[in-house]
Amino acid sequence: MTTPAAPRAHEQQPQPPHGLLGYYESPIPIRRATLGDAIASEWTKIRSVRSTLWTLSVMVVLMVAIGLMSALLIAAADTDMAGEPVVALGFFGVLLGSICVITLGVLTIGSEYSTGMIRTTLTACPSRARVLTAKAIVFFLLAFVITTVTATVVAVFQTAILGAGLDSGSVWLRATVGVGLYIAALGLVSLAVGAIIRHSAGAITVMIAVVLLPLVLAMFMFSDKLRGLQRFLFEYSIPNQLGALYGSTVTESGPSGWEPLLLMLGIAAVALGGAYLALDRRDV
Template structure:
């Protein structure tokens, strides 16, 4: 004879099975999340919008001025004039790189992010991949457009295929790596204004300091700063050494140097993210 408890247990409903498929989260989910965040915040629209205006406006303005004044460019191509717009637009990229991660610490959103994705390395990797691909694609397209317009407006030596590749893909890689370096600094500093200030100092301070090194004993230091400052390396991608003695990284060398710095900074950001609480 069954007891009332056994009768109740026999009529107990089976365990609930959710109609929504449950699977283990992976990097693709983190990428989708970071892409949604970076394209939906106003800071992305503002910084990239200003970047586009600077690259196109300065690039077209310089091309118009050089063309109107009929500057003789018999010994060089017109691709180098893209440097000026790219240099200023790099400041926008650095700002966006910092805000991509540091703004979440300022608003407390990082707690929600790490609750949804406890793997901190996956979060940092997703932010880095989404940011890099966005900036690289946009910068390469804009650099190609500006270069095509400048070469059509300015009478100069025809650029080689290698020069075109560096002035478009090389510039896109360099600017995107500078942005990733800023993202890593933002992840370590965890303060937007402080990280942006540091990156602007890293970009401009070496050149400013070198201008005031008049002592002959500081000549080597001055030459080093002139060669390896971020603006000087950007000039080197276009094939011109910024140092007065003609030395310094040129061609693809600045890209590899920035790649090494960025990898080291990302490793530091990962270590900080793993060791510190939010």
Template sequence: MTTPPTPQAPYQQQAQQYPQQPPVPQQNWQGAPAGLYASPIPQRRATLGDALASEWTKIRSVRSTMWTLGIMIVLLLGIGLLSAIAVNASGSELGSTPVLSLGFFGVLLGSICVITLGVMTIASEYGTGMIRTTLTACPTRGRVLTAKAIVFFLLTFVITTVTTALVAVMQTAMLGGVEPTGGDWLRATVGVGLYIATLGLLSLAVGALIRHSAGAITIMIAVVLLPLVLAMFMFAESLADVQQALFEYSIPSQLGAFYDASVASSGPSGWEPLWIMLGVTAVAMIGACVSLDRRDV
């Protein structure tokens, strides 16, 4: 016995008569599938210029830049001017001592400020966690490090060169002595600016490797001062060669070579300290780039 067919409702009969068509995918106002977001802002690939703009915005908007570079300017101008006033008031003649060499002491102390800023340019982002945002916005880590290095180097070089040139003009106007040559002026201004800015880059590389502001600053201050301090207390004759090498290649001695006032009687002179610092900094920056690329944040 067969079961009679179940009666169908009118809408079911209509669905069988007109088969359902496949749904048409909806699109948003830009023509993309409705489930995907399309930004109304024109999109393009990020470039080094974008990273430079970002790093310039960061370095000029934080207070550490103003304080460190501001204190450096005060030290350079203050110590340079006070030393010239003291020599002028004493009535003593400089003789064969270069007039521009009086700027050495202010630059040596001001270098500590550049070291501090160089470390904090990258290490402070690890302390606050800002480095995650930076690398999310720019996943190419080598580009981030390059942008930081370029912005920091140019800023430090310009400020140091302008300030040392101003100090040199004041000292030569106030004091007599041997007239500086064009080479002396170039080394005491542009040469010192390049050396201090490169020293700051070395600090930035150490900050990227250590990832801790206090630790990296301590290491860099030790690099600057410890070799000279150790050499001063090496009295044993067996350590004479080591003592001489520390005197010649310590950073204060190399910095004094730009003023013809090196701590050691021999060693690098002229522009040689700059080439040494550039080589050391290049190695450190390569290590920092490899570390930043391979280590997690």
């Protein structure tokens, strides 16, 4: 039996570094993960789950159906809307549609905690601040675009149905872009609450209470001693702030113009700050 000859010098195979056998170097260049990578990942997740399609579809149906129904009923009754902006009729559909945005905002992060997927997410991207930032950016842009486009379509049809003159440009801007930003910011608050509570049903319940409870409580405050609190709850309730963007409010005082949007953006910033702290300091 012959022994194979040793390879010649020019045929020597490269030795793995540090004596490691089976060393392999990938031809794919290695680079650090960025916020853009996290955004791409979150976009893939949010568009591939059924909850996104269902919640946003229901929101669009509510906004369109209720907005057009309101315009048709007023046109059939021949009601005079002198002094009231026609686009304000979109308020009712947006108020109900906001519940869908709240639900989606909570599910964007709450569903990962309920299924345990958050562990995989944070393993792939250990930077928790980057994960929450990516979720917030993707969700905010998606909610803003869908709400703004739908509100604009509804406003156009309402104006055509009632045959009224066009409202001022500032009213249109607040009733479309302003409302889209407001609802998207409200959704960010729900996303932050979902990150803090880490329970989808509980966070959704809290957010629905935040939207409706102040107005409901104010309606049953009959005591004269509670007039100040009642007025405050009316003025700063979310339905009244939405009405202010449309130019039609429950009270004569309180936020007006773009003030409700600035107030909601501030609340969203504070809520997200709390979510960052909670996500960074607690185990998953």
